Amino acid sequence: MNILITGATGFLGTQLVQTLTNEQHHVYLLVRNRQKLDALYKTLPSDKHDLVHVVEGNLLDDQLGVSQDDLHVLTDTIDVMYHTAAYLSFDEDERDRVFDINLEGTKRALNVAKLINAQTFIHVSTAYTLGEATTGYETLHPTDANFVNTYEESKCYAEHAVMNEQDKLNVMIVRPAIIIGDSETGEADTTFGLYGILRTVYLLKKRAARRADSPVYRLLIEQDTVSNLVPVNFVINVLHAALHHGQPGTIYHATNPNPPTNGEIFAAIREGLDFNQVNIVSYDEQENLTDEELRLNQPLEVFKQYLNRSILFDRTNVTSLLKAANKVDLTMDHAMLLRIVHGFLNETS
Incomplete structure (x- = not known):
């Protein structure tokens, strides 16, 4: 497949690129920071570099800042678009920026997906779009909830924007909980949570x-x-399973069954x-x-x-997804x- 990824140089995106290139997919990376791109290449075997294609752009710009030449290359080429890019800030003073990136940026990504005739759009959200509720369902949560912070609110609105495009795209939403390092190596590239x-x-x-x-x-x-901790490689498993077995219009909780x-x-x-x-x-x-x-x-x-x-997350959809993909669910113990x-x-x- 040919797959376009936003946020590819981030903590989650880098591991997603590794997984997809290991399967010989061609990945097209929307990149703003060339320095981070160099770091990503270092994580890939040299024989996978030819599978990586760079698309210069910016989530804050119309049409994601992608040039007309690159849009021409992408049109009728991209099968799936993963939208992993987001701005993680709980600072109310940054409300405008958070919404511009997380909501308006998602709308721009959706518009590009439609413009280039991508078939599927997989949106990475957060399990915490439920506001102050203590039970999270694999359905859209209301946008008028009492949210804990601006980030959660912006991601909830973005989910609604994604689902509003169901008549034009095969859309899916994956909601990770609190992402931590790799369950086997412990490696992490994050300072959050x-x-x-x-x-x-x-x-x-x-x-x-x-x-x-x-x-x-x-x-x-x-x-x-x-605390609903989820290793980054488990989240990648869910994203990978959605690529091959995901059902359009479905929300998947990439959460810990026994946190x-x-x-x-x-x-x-x-x-x-x-x-x-x-x-x-x-x-x-x-x-x-x-x-x-x-x-x-x-x-x-x-x-x-x-x-x-403590939040109880419904996992009906993700359990079925992992089973269809023949992937093992998360089991977190003291050793992990x-x-x-x-x-x-x-x-x-």
Whole structure:
């Protein structure tokens, strides 16, 4: 197949390119940053480089900034378009930019897909378009929900824009939960989510080593709440399965069927970082924290809604998809969490 990808030089996109070129698909990459493109090439065997075709463009521009010559090349050539590009920011001050990239950028990508006569459009969203609800279904969520942040809201609106094109394109939506590193190697190229917590604990270990006493630091994270972590290679499995077995008009939750509790995650963090001088306590204990601990917790405040709320995700569609593709579902255990922590350490050291 000939496959056009936005966001191909990102954490998820790079692994998607690796998977698709391993299957001998030709991939056309919408690229704005040439430096990141060089890094992507280094992840591919030299005999796969001929399968990669660069299309200069920008999600912020009309027709994605693609030249007329490149549009001519793409027309009646592209079979499938993966739209993985997005702007991940929870900053309300960046609301206009978040919506311009995540909503308007998706509309521009859809218009290009129609313009070049692509048959299928696979949109990568987020499992957290459900607002403050605690159950997520594999259906569109209302755009008038109470959203946790601007990012979630923009992605919800984008999903509606995608589904509005069902009469012109075979559209599908894949909703990953909190993406972490590779389940086997632990390798990751992200600083978000779990990695913000890992970095906090890592810095606490360094701070404790410089002190004569042996303080025990407290972080405000609910012990029994589950965090829906999904390894990047599992998300790629779902995206790959959608390419060959996905059903038009369907939403797939790339979520963890048995997500770990924060207590289980922290057990792996303590062991993996070899640092036991940190505990997680309920937000009810916030008033008992020292001034130093309050300052240490400030970087985690942005994740409060994710660390304090267990969400049940319906996985009916994705379970059927993985079965049709003969792919194994995700099983996350302590050993896998340790590999993720060790992967962080390898990247940090």
